[in-house]
Amino acid sequence: MSKSKTKAKTKTKRKSRKKKFERVDGRKADELRPVKIETGVIPNADGSAYIEMGRNKIIAGVYGPREMHPKRLSKPHRGVLRVRYHMAPFSVDPRRSPAPSRRDTEIGMVMTDALEPALFLERYPRSVIDVYVEIIQADGGTRCASVNAAAVALVDAGIPMKDLVASCAAGKMEDHIVLDLGDYEDKKGQADVPVAYMPKLEEVTLLQMDGILTTDETVEAVELAIEGCKQVYEVQREALKKKYGMDEEDTAEDAEESEESGEEPAESEEEDK
Amino acid sequence: MSKSKTKAKTKTKRKSRKKKFERVDGRKADELRPVKIETGVIPNADGSAYIEMGRNKIIAGVYGPREMHPKRLSKPHRGVLRVRYHMAPFSVDPRRSPAPSRRDTEIGMVMTDALEPALFLERYPRSVIDVYVEIIQADGGTRCASVNAAAVALVDAGIPMKDLVASCAAGKMEDHIVLDLGDYEDKKGQADVPVAYMPKLEEVTLLQMDGILTTDETVEAVELAIEGCKQVYEVQREALKKKYGMDEEDTAEDAEESEESGEEPAESEEEDK
Amino acid sequence: MSKSKTKAKTKTKRKSRKKKFERVDGRKADELRPVKIETGVIPNADGSAYIEMGRNKIIAGVYGPREMHPKRLSKPHRGVLRVRYHMAPFSVDPRRSPAPSRRDTEIGMVMTDALEPALFLERYPRSVIDVYVEIIQADGGTRCASVNAAAVALVDAGIPMKDLVASCAAGKMEDHIVLDLGDYEDKKGQADVPVAYMPKLEEVTLLQMDGILTTDETVEAVELAIEGCKQVYEVQREALKKKYGMDEEDTAEDAEESEESGEEPAESEEEDK
Amino acid sequence: MSNNIVSRLKRKKIEEVLEAGTRMDGRDLNDFREIEVRTNFLEKSEGSAEVRMGKTHIVVGVKAGLGTPFDDTPDEGVLMCNAEYTPVAHQTWEPGPPPHGAIELARVVDRGLRSAEILNMEDLGLVSGEKVYIVFVDLYVLNWDGNLIDACGLGALAALKGAEIPVFKVSKKNEVSETDKTQKLELRCEPIPITIYKIGKHFILDATADEEEVADGRLTVTLDENNNVTTLQKAGPVGFTVDEIKKCINIASEKAAEIRSQAVASE
Amino acid sequence: MSNNIVSRLKRKKIEEVLEAGTRMDGRDLNDFREIEVRTNFLEKSEGSAEVRMGKTHIVVGVKAGLGTPFDDTPDEGVLMCNAEYTPVAHQTWEPGPPPHGAIELARVVDRGLRSAEILNMEDLGLVSGEKVYIVFVDLYVLNWDGNLIDACGLGALAALKGAEIPVFKVSKKNEVSETDKTQKLELRCEPIPITIYKIGKHFILDATADEEEVADGRLTVTLDENNNVTTLQKAGPVGFTVDEIKKCINIASEKAAEIRSQAVASE
C-alpha cells in the first residue's frame, strides 16, 4: 500500500504551483462564468425559464398552483412545493440512465428548501406548485443554475414571491477560494460550496459543502458565493424586465405583511396528516 | 472498417440465387403456413382460443366486459379494450425474462387498435374488455397469429362484433414479395408487413412495416397480406362453426345499425378524464 | 462428466466418520444453541423482542392492531396479520442487497401462518397487526429464531394469545437426527426441518423441510424439533416473566372460550372482497 | 381461507359432503382428478410438459443455457424455478409482479427439485468460477382450478425427464463453444409433491379452487421414488397435530408412488 | 380519440374547418407548421439536434460509447433509441416510468432508423463478441403540441448526421483504447417519417395536440431519399381502406422529400 506516497507528492506539486495561480478559462477568482437567462421558453408551462451558466444548459418549467395528485400528499392549510431535478441522458459524459439517481432526489430536496422560503405557500391550501428542471447539458454547478432558472420560472408563472432566489457556488482550488467552479475546475477543486440567497431578505436558503476547508475558509466561501448570488440576481432581474417591461420589485410583495395576512385563523384548523 | 465489403458481396450472392427461388419449407410465394384454431381452451375465461400458425403456439383469453380497476382508467360513455401481449420465457431461444419489454408494450398497443374497430365499445360504459395473449412458442408473425386468436376468443366470449379481424403478414425475401414469413425466413427477409383486416368491412386495422420496400412493393405486400387474411378468415370461421354449429355471420351484427343505436344521447354527457 | 465420482467418495468418507460423531460446537444431538430473549427493545413499537439464538441476532417489533393501509386489503370481519421478514445487508456474508428476495417473501408467509393460529384475529375487524422482523446477524435457523422473537413481541404488545408459539428446527447431519443446526453445520447437513409449535394446544403451526429423509426420519425430526420448541418456550416465558413479573399463562386466554365470544353473529355478515 | 357469507355457505356445503365421505364432484377424499401429461410438445425449449389435472392446466418449459456460477459453488451448474400466474388463468389474476402465491409455488417446486438433488450440479459445471449450465424451469399457469403445487411439481419432473440440453465443448484454454450435439439431462431421482388439504377434520387431495378457498390449510409432502421425503411445506392459518402430520405423510407416500407410475412412467 | 363533450365540440369545429379545406390555424391540410432545426448545439453529446415544429419542441442527443454486442450479432454495433416525455412538456405529463406513448415513439423512430440500415452496424463492431460501439439516440420532448414522431424522427436524423464519435484503437491483443480522434458517423440513408392523421374522411399532416386529440387514427410512413418505405405504423381505433393506404403513402412520399431537402440539407 505504497501508492499514498504518490498522492502526497502530487499535493506538494500542487502547492508549488500556487504562485502562478490562474483559472483555466482566464477568469478572476471572484468572476462568474457567463450567465444568460430567458423566460417563457415552454409554451405549455405556466411559467418557464432557460439558463446558460457556463456550459450548463437548463430548462425549468412551473405548473401550478394546481390540484394535487395523489390527494393524500396535499395539506389542508397550505400548498406544497415539489421540485424535480432531472438530467437528460446526454447531458453528461458518459451517457447516464434516465432513471432518477439518489443524487437527483437529494438535489430536488435541497432545491425545494431553497425556493420555498420565497413563496407564500399558505395561500394555496390543498394545492401543489410543481417545478420541473431538466438539465440539457451539465457543467459544474447544475444545482445553482437550476435554482436560478426555477426562481425566474416561478415569477414567470405569476406566483407572488417574497424575494427572488439567486444561487451560485464558491469553492477552493489550488488553495484559493474562488467563485463559481466550472467542471474542468471541479476535478481539481478542493471544496465546493453551493449557496442560494434571497438578496433582499439577506438569507441563505441553500447551503451545502463537500471538500476540506477550515472554518474560516468556509465562511469566506459562503460570503464570496453570496457576492456571486448578487451578480446572478441582476441577470435574473434583467431577464424579467425584458419580458415584463418592469422591475421584478413590482411583482414581489412585502414579505412580512403577506405572511400575516396569509395566516389562518386558529378556529379553522384541522389535522393534516 | 473494411467489413462492409463482405456484406456487399453477400448481397450479390443473394441476388444470383434469385432465379432458383424457393422457400425453406417448400411453400409457394402466396401460401400460408398451416393454421389451426381451437376455441374454448381456457375454462375460466369468458372466451378463449388457441392458434397454431406455423410453429407459433398461442393462447388468447378474454375477460369481460367487466368493471374496470383502477376506476380512473374507465370511461363514462364507452368501454375500454385492453390487450396484453406476453411471451412465455421458454417461447423463444434463448430464454427471455418474463418482464414485459418495450416491444411487448408496442404490440399490445397495435393489437388493441387492430381489434377495437370491430367492437361496439360504446355499449359498455365504465367497463373493460381484457384480452390476454400468451405466446407459448414463437415463430415469425406472433402478432398476426395473436390477433387471429384474440378475434376468435372475443366471439367465443359472446361479444358482438361488426366483423371478424383476420391477420397475416407479407414480406420480401430474396427480392420476392411473399406471404407469411416464418422465423427461418425472417432472418434473411428484407421486409415484413404485418396486416390485420376486417374482411366484410374491407378495412385494414393493423399495419406495420420494417425493412426496405419501394412504394409499389409496399402496396403489393399489403395486398398480398390481405389475401392471406382472407384465407385465415376461413379458418377462423371454421373454428367457430365447429364450436357453435353455425356461421359467425349470425353472431356478427350489422355495423352501421348498431353504431347508431349505441350512440349516447347528447344530454347525458359528462366529461371523461 | 467424471466429477460425480469425487462426490461419491466424499459420501463414503462421511459415513466412515459416523462412529465418531460429534458436533462442531460440542453440543449433544438434542441440545439447543444458547438462546437469549429480551423484551421491549424498540421504544416506538407497541411490542418488541430481541433474540440471540446461536449467532442469530434478530429484532421483532409489533405495531397494531391498527387501521390498515391500503384499506382494500383489510377484512370486514377480522383482522389481518402481516409478517415481514427482512435481512440487514450486513447480516450475511457476502453482503446482500436490501431489496426483498423471493426467499424473504416465502418466510414472511410461513411465519404469518405460524403465528396466526395463536391470535384472536376475529376481534379486530378491518385492522392489521404488523410484525416486522429484522435479521441483524444470520446464523442457521433464522426463521425459527424470528418466530420466537415475534411471538414474545406480540405478548409484549399486549395482544391476547391462545398460546405462545415456540420454534426450533431439527435436521440430519452425518446420518444423525439432531436439534437446531447452526450454519457451520448447515453446510454439511443432509436435511433441515424447521418447526413452530404451540405447546399448550399441541399443534405444529410451521413445518417445512428440505433435504432427504425417510418417512420415519421425518417424523423423528419433527418430534425432536418439538422437544426443542418446548425448551425454547421456557426461555420465552422467562423473558416475559422478567419483564411483567408474572407468568405468561396469566395473559394467555383460554382459546376455546374466546373463540366463541369472538364469533360474529351471522346477520351482520357482509362480503369481504 | 375467507370469511364472507358466500364463502361460508360454500364451506358448509363442502363439509357436509365430506362428512358423507365424498366430494362435490363425486370423488373420494384421496382421489385425484384425471391427469393428462404431454411432454416435449415445444420445439424451442430443451424440455417441456403440459399437465391437465381436471380444469387446472399448466405448462412447464425447461431452457438450458450458459451462465456464471454462484460465488460459493464455482463448479456447480444452476437450477432455477420461476412461476407465472398468467392473467388468462383466472378472473382475479392480474398482470404485474408475481403475487405471493406464485412466489411460494416456485419456491416449493424449486426446493422439491433441489433438495432431492435431482440433477448432479457438478456435472453441469464447465469452467470453474466462470461458465456453467443454467437450467431454467418455468412454470406457466394457464387455467387455475386448484392444486397448483402438485400439477407444477409433476410437470417440472416430466419436462426435466424429457429434456435434451445442448452439449458445450470446453477447449484447453477454457473457451466454451456450442456443438451440434444434445444430451439427455440425467435425473438422479423422481420427486413428486402431494398436497393434503385440511378442511375441518377432513383431509383431501387434489383440491379444486372452491375447496382450496374454504380449506383451513395444507401440507405438501414431496417424495422420491425411494419413498424419501425431500420437501415439506405447511401453509394456512391452522395447526397440525403430530398425528395429523404422520397421517399426511402416509397419504402422500402412497399417492406419490401411484402418480409417479401413472404419469411419468419411463418409456 | 376521446368522447367527452368538450372534445366532441372541438372535433365538430375542426371537422367543419377541414370540410372547407383548411385548418384551425389556417394551414392547408398537407402543410407543416414552420420547422426549425438546430444541430450540434451541445458539447457533451457526440451529436445533437433541436427541432421546433410550431410549438412542439424536442431535443435529440446522440451518445456513443463502448459496450458489449448482442449474442446473435457479435460483430455488430448497437443502436438504441429512447424517448422521454419530460413532465415540463405538458400539464398532464408526470414524472415516472415512460408512458405507452413514449414507448411507441421510441420504437417507431428506432425501427425507422434500423430498418433503413442507417448505420453500417458491422463498421461499429470492434472486438467480436466483446466490444462494440453503442450509439444511443435519446429523444427528449420539452413541449408537446402534436406530431412527435415526425419531429423526433427528423431530429434523430439531423443529430446522427452531425455526430462525430470517438475513434477507438484495437490492439493486436484485442485491447480497446480511446484515441484523441473523432470521426463522422457515416449514414447510409436519410429516412424521414411522415405521419398522416385521419379525421373523419380527411387526412392532414403535422397535427397539433388538439387535432391529435380528436383524430380517429394515424399512419406513419418513413421513407428514405430513394423514396423507399422503411417503416409503417398505423395507430388508432379505426380501419384504413387499401385506397386510403395508397393515398397516405403518396402524400408521405412527396412530403418526406420536401422536408429532407429543407431541414437536413447537407452542408
Next chain:
Amino acid sequence: MSNNIVSRLKRKKIEEVLEAGTRMDGRDLNDFREIEVRTNFLEKSEGSAEVRMGKTHIVVGVKAGLGTPFDDTPDEGVLMCNAEYTPVAHQTWEPGPPPHGAIELARVVDRGLRSAEILNMEDLGLVSGEKVYIVFVDLYVLNWDGNLIDACGLGALAALKGAEIPVFKVSKKNEVSETDKTQKLELRCEPIPITIYKIGKHFILDATADEEEVADGRLTVTLDENNNVTTLQKAGPVGFTVDEIKKCINIASEKAAEIRSQAVASE
C-alpha cells in the same frame, strides 16, 4: 415542519421552554442525550457499531468485498453508504423503497466520509480497471427519535474505525485471491457530523423526534479532528443569515471535538 393544531401546540410548548433556556427533557440547548456506542459486536460484518442517542437507536454494518472500479477512477476502491428506515423503527415508516429522508441521510453521511477522504481510495485498488475493494457502509435505523444524521455519522466512523477487512493477494497475472489474513482499515481522519436545529430564533442540538417535527430547519456541519469542515447540509424551508451560519459552525466545531473524544476515543 407541519401545520396542524397538535403540531402547533407542540411547537408553542417547545418554544416556551426554549425561551427559558432549556428543553422539554431538561437538557440545555447544546446538550446531547446520553450516547452509547458499541463496536464490533457483529461477527459477519467486517466492522460494526451500534449507537444509542437517547431513544434513537441505529446499527451500522461495514462489509468489504471485491468489485469493479468506476470508469473514471480505475485505480481506486469504492466506498458506498446506504441507509435503511426499517419499518420497526417508527409507526409511520413502511416497508418499500427508501423514502426521501433515508436517501438524504445516506447521502449526507456518505459525502461526510468521502469529502473528508477518510479512506485512501488508491490503497483500495487491486487490479487497475478490473478489481478493487468495495466498502459498504449500511446505516440501519432501529428506533427513530430524531437526529439520525449525527447518530449515523458517528456510527459509521466507529464501525469503519474498528473494521478489519480481508487481505487479497494479486498474482503477477493479475489474478485476485483471498487470503486468511485481515487488516485494519486505515482511516485518514475522523469526521463527526453535528446538526443544529433552528426553532424560531433558537438553535438546539440533538433534537428529539418531537423537536424535529416542529423545527424550521437544520444545518449539519461535519468536522474532522483538525477542525476542518468537510460537509455542510442545510435543510428545511427557512433561510439562515450569515451570522447564523457562523454561529452554527462554531457550535458544531466545539461539539464535534467533544463527541469525538467521548465516543470514538482510540484504544
